[in-house]
Amino acid sequence: MVETMTKRGLNLLAAAALAALLASPPATGQEEERVLRVATKPFPPLVLEKDGVWSGFSIDLWDAVAADLGVRYEWVGKEKVQELLDAVGSGEADVAIAGITITAERERALDFSHPYYESGLQVMIAEEREGSFLAEVLALFSPAILEVLGVIAVAVLVSAHIVWFFERRANPQQFPKGYFRGVWEAIWWSVVTLSTVGYGDRTPAGVPGRLIAMVWIFIGIVLVAFFTATVTSSLTVERLEGGIAGPDDLPGRTVGTAPGTTAARWLEENGATVREFAPIEDAYAALVKGDVEAVVYDAPVLLHHASHAGKGRVLVVGPLFEKQLYGIAVGRGSELREKINLSLLGLEESRKYESIHDRWFRP
Known part of the structure; x- marks a missing residue:
């Protein structure tokens, strides 16, 4: 009786075990392979996107890392760097790669791989x-140029009065005795002599007037040279400071x-x-x-x-x-960080990194 009950119990246990075995999925020895979600954004030439196809230095580098790790992945496209960081932080993405600069602030929120590219900011x-034409015209009215013009104006007036004073008697036809008419003609002579044009319609006739004219010619050469240098300097400064x-x-x-x-x-x-x-x-x-x-x-x-x-x-x-040091962003405490770092080091040692780099950056 007892023996019969024992056999019956063993049969029930065997049947239950068989049912459990049949109910469970077949064992494959492997867990279902995980597909990583990798966030990226256009960042040429590190990341380019055309018709939904991603390419670029960072893309090729991640392809090499993924192949080395034996993982499958899918791209998650974004538009801003902050969106990449937010995607990893929220768990929407497992990894982010583009041209993400490693900073202390970002490191406090996420983990980063070793830097894989060194760059910096630049100005375009x-x-x-x-340089604009208007800016160069305005530069002609700089204080330095106006100061030189003031000196030249005073020098012209002084020389005109001196020549008129001596020539009004010796040469009244060209330098009339009347003050306003005579000084005006003398100013005309002084300006054309200063500019080395020398029309010849007004020339001193007396000895004192000619001596003054000789001195004025040399003074004029100095003033014109000084004026030219000042204008050139002002325009150069405008181009350097204005641009x-x-x-x-x-x-x-x-x-x-x-x-x-x-x-x-x-x-x-x-x-x-x-x-x-x-x-x-x-x-x-x-x-x-x-x-x-x-x-x-x-x-x-x-x-x-x-x-x-x-x-x-x-x-x-x-x-x-x-x-700027670019790195691959992962979640805080993610086991992917160490795996990615080992893969990057392996790519460096095998010169695969160099090959990928030269593909995109060699002239």
Whole structure:
């Protein structure tokens, strides 16, 4: 009896085990492969987008990292850098890559890979706006030039009065005795002699008058040379100070850039009037129209635009400033960070990184 019950119990256990086995999904030895969501944005030549297809240096680099890690991924397109950071922070994306500068503020919110590209900010201006005709005309009325003109006017009046005083008796036909008529004719003679034109319609006849004329000719040469040097100097200063040649010329200027970027922060901290554009291509259009005086942004992006779509219309000027280190952003504490770092180091050692870099940046 007991033996029969024992056998019956074992049979029930075996049946239950078989049912559980049949109810469970077949074991494959692998968990379902995860697809990473990678956020990016146009950032030429690091990231370019055409008809939904992404390309560029950062894109090729991530392709190599993903292949090395053996992971699948899908792109999540964004328009602004801040949107990339927000996507990773909220969990909408697992990774973000474009041209994301590593900063202390961003590092407090997210984790970053080792830097994979070093760059900086640069200034772009409209080529035709390096100097305006109106600005050069206004430069002719600078205090320095007006001061020299004042000295010349006084010298002309003094020389005219002296010549008239001696020539009104010796040569009354050319320098009449009447004060206003005589001095006016003397002023005419003084000006044409000063300018070395020398029409010859008025010439001193007396010895004192001719001696004065000789002295006035030499004085005139000095005054004309001094005036020429002053005008040249004023125009040169206007071109140097009136134009924008680098970051030192930006305080007080209206400058375009992209919102939420290190460029926007730098401009605000350094006294520029900032106008933000998204996408950055809108800033390029504003620059050409004259709505902004310059655009400040990451150097590779500006250089790419200046040599392609903006060729002949814009010019990148001045040195690199505000060093930028680009990294791959992941969530705080993400295990992907260490894996990505190891992959980047491997790409460096195998020279694959160099090959990808040369593909996009070698002249």
